[in-house]
Structures are given as C-alpha cells and as structure tokens.
Amino acid sequence: MSCEEDDIVAPTESTMGTGLTEITFSSFKAIPGPDENGMEDGTYITVNPLAIGVSSYDVDFGDGSPVVTITVPERSVSYDYPNEVEEVTYTITVTAKSNKGLSSVTMSESITVKHEVSSVTSAPDSPTVGLEEVLSIYSSGIEYNGGTISYRYKAGGVDFDEGAAQYAEVTTASGNKVIQYSRLSEDVGASIELDEIVVADAFDTGIAATHIHFDVHSEFAVGIDKLKIILVNGSTEYVFNQDLTDGEWISLDLDLATDFSAPVIQFDEIKFELGTGGEANDAATLNVDNVYLHKPISSVIQNGDFNNKTDHWRFTAFTDGTTTPFGSSSDGSWTNYDGTDNGKKTAGAKWTASQSGGYLQSSGSRYAYQALKLMPxxxxxxxxxxxxxxxxxxxxxxxxxxxGLVLDGHYIDGADAVDDIDSNLGNHVGTIAEGKFNATRGTLVQIPFTSNDSGEVAVMFYAVTPKDGWIDNVKVYLD
Incomplete structure (x- = not known):
C-alpha cells in the first residue's frame, strides 16, 4: 500500500474541547501583588488557573462578592479584598467550564490574606507649648537645639489599645513615633483609656487645663476623611467633629470649654471614630501624635509653697547645666502660704554649696524659674x-x-537667663544668715517691680553660699 504525502493530515490540539473527552484542570495560583495604582498592601490577589479543554473560568473569591468570569484566552483575574480586618482566610473556588459539552471541574484553595497598613511617611511639627504648661498623654516633647526634651508631667494609667480598631506605634523616616489606628468604621473605633482627669484640677488642685491638643493625619485612599473625637466620662460624651485634609497633618488645639458638644468637666477615655457622613477606605487608617492637655502661663505663682517639690519651677533646657531647680526640703518656713502660723516647719526649696551659682557657678548650679503672664x-x-x-x-x-529676681521676659534655656541676670525688673540680694527657719527666724522680702509692655516676665532664684539656704512662700501680687 502506498499513499500520497498530501493525504496525511496532522491532528490539531485544542484547549476548547474538540477532540477532548474531559477538562484537565491541573491547578490555579492565587498571588498577592501591587494593584493598578502600584499599592501593595496584601489585599490585591491575582488568580491564574491552568487547564485544558476550557472556554471560561468562574472565580469565587470567597468573601461574598460576585463571581468573576475569565473568558479564554484571558489567563487571569485580580481582586482587591476589602481591608476591614487585619488578617482573614478566604476559600477561593475556581470552576473550569467548557462550551463543547465537557463537564465542569471545580477546584478550591484557602488563602490567608494579611491586610497590611500603609506606613506614614511624615510627622507633624514639634510642639511649642512649654514644659510646665503641658500634661502629656502621647508626645515625644519639644525639639530644641537638635534634640528632644520630653514633657515631665504625664497622665497616668494610659492604655492606647482599648478600642476595637487595630493599634500600632510606628516610627517615621525622621525617627518620630506616631500612633496608627486602622480598620476604623461606623462600628469600629479607637480608644485611649487613662486615669480620670478633672479639668479644673488637671495640673494640681485649682490649676486647670484649658485646652486639649491633637495632631491627626489621614491619606484618604487608605484612611478616613472625617473624624469624630469623643471625650468620655461614664455615660457622658463630649463630641468634636473635624473634616480632615487629604495627606496633611492637622493640628487641633481644642478649647475644653467651648469646642466640644458641652463644656468638658472630666473624662477618662478618648475615642476616635469615623465622622458622621465620612468615608472609610482600604485600611481606614488614622495617624495620631501629640495628644496633651495644656494651660496658659499663669499670672499667679504655681507651687509657691513647694508642697509639690519642684513642680512648675524648671527651665525647659539648660546648656552646660541642669534644669533641676533646687533640692526639695522639709525645712521651710513655719508660716503657711496664707500667712498663718503653722506651729512647725513646712516644705521649702533648698540650696547647698554644690548647687550654688554666681561666684560658685558650675554645671551643677541650680536655678529656680517660673514664667508669668501679667498685666502689661x-x-x-x-x-x-x-x-x-x-x-x-x-x-x-x-x-x-x-x-531673687524678676526677669524681663521668658526664657527656654536657663543659660540665657543667667547671662541676662543684670537686665531685670527688680531684684534682692539676701545676706542675713541666722540659721534655718524656725518659729521666729526667716526673712521676708518684698520686691516692687513694674511689668513690661508684654506682661511676659519670670521670677528666678539662686543661692551663693557654702552652707544651706532656703526660700519659701513665693507670691506675686498687685502693688
């Protein structure tokens, strides 16, 4: 037998079903990667099935979203899972189908999607409110001369992770630490719990906070566009709403008497929620920094009886020196702050030879300082x-x-104040050395002075002595 070469016909392979008796579905891959905008947060998954004898694939991504069809010769389909939880396992089901009458074949695979939060790349400006005027809840403090000076007065019992929102503390490229709250929604909020703060006595009995500060930031594509801040006191909630600015830090300095839904009396929780009518996208992240209460510089001396030791008497910084103002002492005056006889000694401020300034100036010299805001x-x-x-x-x-001196202005660095000691509004050099305070001993000083044009003055004390010296009952009042 023989045949012509032209009678030989090569078989044609088909993936559409012709010549096949069943679909061969070998596998499919579910691979995370960047979305159309180049953002890669773990939620964008591409499914790439591999089969022979198919005309299409139905892909069920397992989160209740509609089934997506891949029509051959398309080879893959991608899906961006909602970023509402930090980590979740989905079952992806792919059904391979044929339009040539072959039976469909289904394959499933579980995939754990870890929804990553976009990192914040910027930080807010450093606070400028002085150390003695701030009760810090969360803040690195004041930047000064290339360094950071931490706030000394801090709220107690602070827990940043009490809400249902995802909490993290992240460090920006500049080294600044920032709180990130993610997965915010109408039903999910963030919460900072702390010991109860009575606004009227926030700094001490009768020394009130007047404002609460927040720096907040959101990238709308992965965050929220409206913010609700709630100060909580039991069943009472004080509410403040704020529209955010896309990609920019907003500094909020809120008056506790007027900016919330009612004057704030006391609170022990701070909530952050999606604002009314707001939109939460992707990880719905809010970045927060510099949360603190503060008060204005007072016209009245704070802790003038030294019962609270060194509170309110420090410089913010002291180049080549110490911000420690004096040594706390129980050898103060026998006279109470109101002028009545105590019958025994009270608290006071103390200097020793090693803490002296002036002629005995050293890096250990101590200077007590308190800024005042008086009538000009x-x-x-x-x-x-x-x-x-x-x-x-x-x-x-x-x-x-x-x-004792009255300085003509306010100072951040104690070294600058020492350099300007001679430019004062009034001073007294006390040289009476009769021994420590007792029932009949102690010298009363009254220095008259006139405030400057701004009313911004400060009082300062130091000692120059080889033996202990004390002051007590410091007051400033109208002449």
Missing part, C-alpha cells in the same frame, strides 16, 4: 521668705546670699 506696665510685688545657715565656713566674695 502694671506695678506688682514679688514676695518670699528666705533663711541661710550661719555655720562657720569660708564665704564667697560678697558673702553668702539668696538672690
């Missing part, structure tokens, strides 16, 4: 008591002494 160009009196030990010792040039 007005007559006032700075009043205090002092005592110096009379023990035998080698006195410095000019004798042992306690010096």
């Amino acid at each position: 160009n007005t007559d006032y009196i700075l009043e205090y008591e002092y005592a110096i030990k009379d023990d035998t010792a080698d006195d410095p040039i000019g004798g042992r002494r306690i010096v």
